[in-house]
Amino acid sequence: MKPLFALTAMAFLAACENGLVVPDLRGAAPTPAAAGAPEEVLAPTVQLSDRERFVAAIENNGCNININTIGPIMAQASINQDQLAGLTVELEGEGALAPDGDESVRLTSPNCL
Numbered sequence: 001m002k003p004l005f006a007l008t009a010m011a012f013l014a015a016c017e018n019g020l021v022v023p024d025l026r027g028a029a030p031t032p033a034a035a036g037a038p039e040e041v042l043a044p045t046v047q048l049s050d051r052e053r054f055v056a057a058i059e060n061n062g063c064n065i066n067i068n069t070i071g072p073i074m075a076q077a078s079i080n081q082d083q084l085a086g087l088t089v090e091l092e093g094e095g096a097l098a099p100d101g102d103e104s105v106r107l108t109s110p111n112c113l
Contacts, residue, residue, distance in 0.1 A: 053077040054087045055096075055109060063112035065097075066104040 048056070057076035061069040065088075074084060091097040091107070100106035 050077070050079055050083055051087055051090070054079060054084075055091075055107065058107045059109060059111045063107045063109075064100060064104050065107070 054073070054077040057073040058065060058069075060076060061073050065073060074080075079087065088097060088105075096108050097105050098108065106112070
C-alpha cells in the first residue's frame, strides 16, 4: 500500500513541477487565441432601387417591353402595376423608353443599344 501511495505522490509532484494542465473537456469554451481574434466583417448587402431592378429586368428580357415580356419583367423587378406606371413615365420622360412598333416599347441603355 505504501509503494502505491508513494508512486501516486511522486506522479502528483512531477505534474506540479512543470505545471499541471487539466484540459477542458467540455469543448464549449474558446481558446485564448480565438477569443482575441477579430471577427470577420461582412460587407452590407446593396439594395437596388425599383428603377435599377426594372431596367435590369428589361435588359434581361431583350430590351423590349411587350405583351410577352411584361410579366417576367415585373416578376424579376419585384414591382407592382402602380410602380410600373410610375417608372415607365419616368423613363419615357428621360428618353430611355420609346415606342418600338404598335405594341412594344424599347429601352435605350448602355446594355441596350
